[in-house]
Each structure stands twice: as C-alpha cells, then as structure tokens.
Amino acid sequence: PQIREWFWTIEAATGAPDGYQRQMFTVNKMFPGPLIEANEGDTIWVHVTNKLDIGQTIHWHGMLQNGTQYNDGVPGFSQCPIPPGQTYTYQFTINNQYGTYWWHSHYANTLADGIVGGLIVHSVHDPLKLGQDFDEERIIYLSDWVHEQSQVIVADLLSGGYKGSVAPPPVDSVLINGQGRFNCSTVTDGTPCSDLPYPEIHVPSNKRIRFRIIHTGAHESFRLSIDNHQLLVVEADDCPVYGPTVNEIIIHPAQRYSFIVNTTSGSNGDAFWLRSNVALSCLGSKQPQAGLAVFRYVDDVISATTSEPTTEPWRLTRRDDLANATAPCVDMDQLYSLTPRVAEDAPTSVSQTNVLSSVFGTFSDVNGHAFSGFAMNGITYQNQINYPLLQQVEEGVPINSSLVANVAFDGIGGGDLIINNLDGFISHPYHLHGRPFFLVARGSGTMDAEGLSNVQVNTNNPLRRDTLLIPGGDWAVLRLLMDDPGVWPLHCHIGWHLAQGKLAAIVIQPDAIKKIDQPSAWLDLCKGTDQDAFGPA
Ligand code: C2O
Numbered sequence: 001p002q003i004r005e006w007f008w009t010i011e012a013a014t015g016a017p018d019g020y021q022r023q024m025f026t027v028n029k030m031f032p033g034p035l036i037e038a039n040e041g042d043t044i045w046v047h048v049t050n051k052l053d054i055g056q057t058i059h060w061h062g063m064l065q066n067g068t069q070y071n072d073g074v075p076g077f078s079q080c081p082i083p084p085g086q087t088y089t090y091q092f093t094i095n096n097q098y099g100t101y102w103w104h105s106h107y108a109n110t111l112a113d114g115i116v117g118g119l120i121v122h123s124v125h126d127p128l129k130l131g132q133d134f135d136e137e138r139i140i141y142l143s144d145w146v147h148e149q150s151q152v153i154v155a156d157l158l159s160g161g162y163k164g165s166v167a168p169p170p171v172d173s174v175l176i177n178g179q180g181r182f183n184c185s186t187v188t189d190g191t192p193c194s195d196l197p198y199p200e201i202h203v204p205s206n207k208r209i210r211f212r213i214i215h216t217g218a219h220e221s222f223r224l225s226i227d228n229h230q231l232l233v234v235e236a237d238d239c240p241v242y243g244p245t246v247n248e249i250i251i252h253p254a255q256r257y258s259f260i261v262n263t264t265s266g267s268n269g270d271a272f273w274l275r276s277n278v279a280l281s282c283l284g285s286k287q288p289q290a291g292l293a294v295f296r297y298v299d300d301v302i303s304a305t306t307s308e309p310t311t312e313p314w315r316l317t318r319r320d321d322l323a324n325a326t327a328p329c330v331d332m333d334q335l336y337s338l339t340p341r342v343a344e345d346a347p348t349s350v351s352q353t354n355v356l357s358s359v360f361g362t363f364s365d366v367n368g369h370a371f372s373g374f375a376m377n378g379i380t381y382q383n384q385i386n387y388p389l390l391q392q393v394e395e396g397v398p399i400n401s402s403l404v405a406n407v408a409f410d411g412i413g414g415g416d417l418i419i420n421n422l423d424g425f426i427s428h429p430y431h432l433h434g435r436p437f438f439l440v441a442r443g444s445g446t447m448d449a450e451g452l453s454n455v456q457v458n459t460n461n462p463l464r465r466d467t468l469l470i471p472g473g474d475w476a477v478l479r480l481l482m483d484d485p486g487v488w489p490l491h492c493h494i495g496w497h498l499a500q501g502k503l504a505a506i507v508i509q510p511d512a513i514k515k516i517d518q519p520s521a522w523l524d525l526c527k528g529t530d531q532d533a534f535g536p537a
Helices: 150-158 389-394 495-499 520-524
Strands: 003-015 022-027 036-039 043-050 058-061 087-093 099-105 116-122 136-145 173-176 200-203 208-215 222-226 231-236 239-242 249-251 256-262 271-278 292-297 350-364 370-376 406-409 414-421 428-432 437-444 467-470 474-481 486-492 503-508
Touching: 003 036, 036 043, 043 058, 058 087, 087 520, 099 208, 099 256, 116 136, 116 208, 136 200, 136 222, 136 271, 150 370, 150 495, 173 271, 208 231, 208 249, 249 256, 350 406, 389 486, 414 428, 437 467, 467 474, 486 495
Parallel strands: 003 043, 036 116, 136 208, 200 292, 350 414, 406 503
Antiparallel strands: 003 022, 043 087, 058 099, 099 116, 136 173, 208 256, 222 249, 222 271, 231 239, 231 256, 271 292, 350 370, 414 474, 428 467, 428 486, 437 474, 486 503
C-alpha cells in the first residue's frame, strides 16, 4: 500500500466541450477532471483549493469512508463547505473495495459545471483480471451537457421554474469523454461556437477491451451501443457480475458498468459508431439527443484511415429500442440477471425496517417561500450548511426533522430500507452513501413494512450496488448491513432534483458515530463561515 497525493485547484475557466463557449468550473483546468487510480489498501490525499467565489465540497462516489465519514464530502451532512480561497485535504484509505468509482462536487448541482472525474481502484481480489478476462482497459465518461450555469438554473427552479418549466432543462448535447457536438448554426446571440470533430476511441484489433463507463451527468439516462459489437457486461457500479451479452446498455446518472468488447469485427482503420443516446423513455426532456463517438480500430496510426463510420445501428430485438420513446424506463437488473461474481448473501433477517417515500410537488422552505421540488416522507431537505448533521449527531443534538427526512438504524445485522417512488411518471436514480446495498426486492405500487412480510425477497447472492433506478410508481427494498456508522445521504442523483431537496438522512449506529474524531482542519471549515448554498441542497 502507498500514499497517493494530488493537488487540486477548483476554478472557473472558459471551456467549450461541445463547441459552445461557456464558463465552466474545473479541477486543474481539466474536464473531465484528474483521474484517481489506486490499488486497494492505498491511502488517498487530495489537497483541494477552492478558487471559486462559492463554497465547494468533493464527494468520492462509492468510497466506504469507514472511519473517515467526515471526508465523505457532502455539505450539511459531513462537512462545512471549503470556503472560497481556502484549502482542505481529503484523506481516506481504500479498504475492502475495488472497482469503478468516480468523484464529483456535491455542492448544489455544480457537478453539472464540470467538477467530475474518475476513481478506479485495482485489486488482486478483483475477479476480473487483466490478461485473463481482458487485454486492455479504457474509461468512457458520459454526460448530458447544458450550456447555462447550474446556479442560474437551480435558482430559477426553486423560484417557480427555469424558462417557464419546473422540470430540469433539456440537454444541449451529449458528451463522450468530455467532448460533444453542438449545432452552432442555432446560436443567435453571438456566443462563440465552433463545430468540433467527433470524439474518437481507438482500439487495437483482435483484443478484449474492458470499458468502464461512468455516467457523470446530471439528468438524462443513456442507451449505449457500439455498431456491430456485442457488449459483455461484467461489472455494475463496483460489483463484478456474470452479466449478459447485450447490444446496448441503459445507464442512469451516477451508475457505472464495465463491459468487455472483442475487437474482431474489423481491421486497421475500420470505424464504427459508438452511440450514447438519451433514453427518451426516462423522465428527460423528451427531446431526441444523439451522442456519437468514432470507435476506430487502430493498429498502425500512420496507415489507419480517418474517415467517418458508415455503420448502421443494431437492429435491437428487445424492447429497449434506441429510438423507442415508449420503451419502459428500466434498470439493467430489470432486463437481465446480474449475478455477483464474488458471492455474498444478504442477511436473512432484519432487526429494523424503515420507509422513505418521495414525491414531487410544491412545498415551502424554512422562510415560508413556496417552491417546486421534492419531499421525502413529506420533508424537503433544507441545508444546515454551517452545522453538518454528522456533527449534530456526534454532539447528541437531535436532528431537526422539519429540515430533513431522517430514519435511524441503530440495531446490528440487517436492516431494510423501503423506497417508494411516488412520482407516477418520473424515474429516479437513488444513491445511498456509505456501504453498497443488497437489492432484495422491487415492484410496482407502494410498499410498507407490513406488506413486505408477504413479499418474496431474494437474499441469495443478490446484486449489490450504490445507485439504483426506481421507475416512476415503483418501490425497491435495499437491505443494509448496518456496520458502517454514519449519517449517510440517500438522494436522487439527478443533480437538479438533489438541488430541489430530494435528499434524506440515513443514520446508522448513532452511538458509534460519537467515537469518530474529526481532524482540526475539518472543524476549522465551520469557523465563521456563513455560506449560502444555492437552494435547499
Ligand atoms: Cu455521487 Cu451523494 O453522490
């Protein structure tokens, strides 16, 4: 094991990932930001300097943070934001986990301005082995891109709507590895815009390539395919799986998949379209948006041609048709079986069951102002930015239940968290911080503790992951192992919905939290700050 150290500066920078120039927020002027690559057992130090004029936090999506809960990076939950001009060092050791993760700003929805990057953990324990299961690996970042700054949109959404709608804005383009193509002829206000080439992904022929796809976007779901190539799914979030061979993968915000592709469909210079289209059936803007990259065989750079592909999309036989707006918005586990390669049964009994039901509507904030947003168990999250919940629990202060929906698991062993998505037509990707959950049941309608006693749950090596799509009007049961004390956020990973208050606190073993000491630099972040987040989150 070793210490891996990074120095990051978050700053505003002009960028044009799809050709259209705008102000972005970047880490070290990169987009996507710096890749963190480490081995299981390593300790990560990231010195983050915030040069924006607003606060910031960085969240390490999927990291257990057992023992370093205070470095989970969520304002109002696990820290006070890093004030403008200041530096804070995130430190954590990666134990008992490996796979595909990512990091992002957790401050309002500023991840949509560019503060995102990959976090890959290698391990001898990973059943997917280089040389045995695949010959090379690559990362593909997918995002939906909006030209307006997130602060403007969030402020509007909270005060009646952005451009007349309480729904998040339609996407302007789809980015693949931080690059996309906007149609500059539609620009009428003089904003600098230039037509960019398609992003290119180069692969050698006759190899098995492991692709790790990371959805770093804020809103839309994608259907990803590569013309003439089948995708063998081998990892869901950080869980290695025996998955299906598919023509396309549907991926929702914050989720990750690995798939293996055999590059035996062509030879040097041959090109195919890699497509990442907005899944029309998931809430979304109902606007067709195609994301395209050139998937090119390159064995010899000099002689490989550079022409555009002429390939046709797969004729998809399943109901998950790329262009089909009436295809259901579903998660991969609803279409295929995803069996964990490292078998682990969920606890067969539970000592506690909690329910969280969420719904979109018009609510009022602490000052009595009405806004459109989401409530969990009737409560819209209000940020307690200068007094994080973790510290409140540690100091024995009861959580103010009118500011945040919260449920406690104070037993040991297994616990069930039932989530009801009461929004009939809006699907949401729910993310739980801390430990991955076991997905033991899902269905349509609503569920409660009593009803669950009549439901057949699957504890036999169920899928474990950290981000799950629950279709509109459906429920799911997340079985938890209550061995990671903390005040963990459970929230929708549609960044706009997060900023609209769709976030609850899952308190695990409150007594154990009291034994965790924060470093003094962490406590200093809260000194004298009176920062305002945009909106309730
Ligand atoms: Cu990926 Cu609460 O975050």
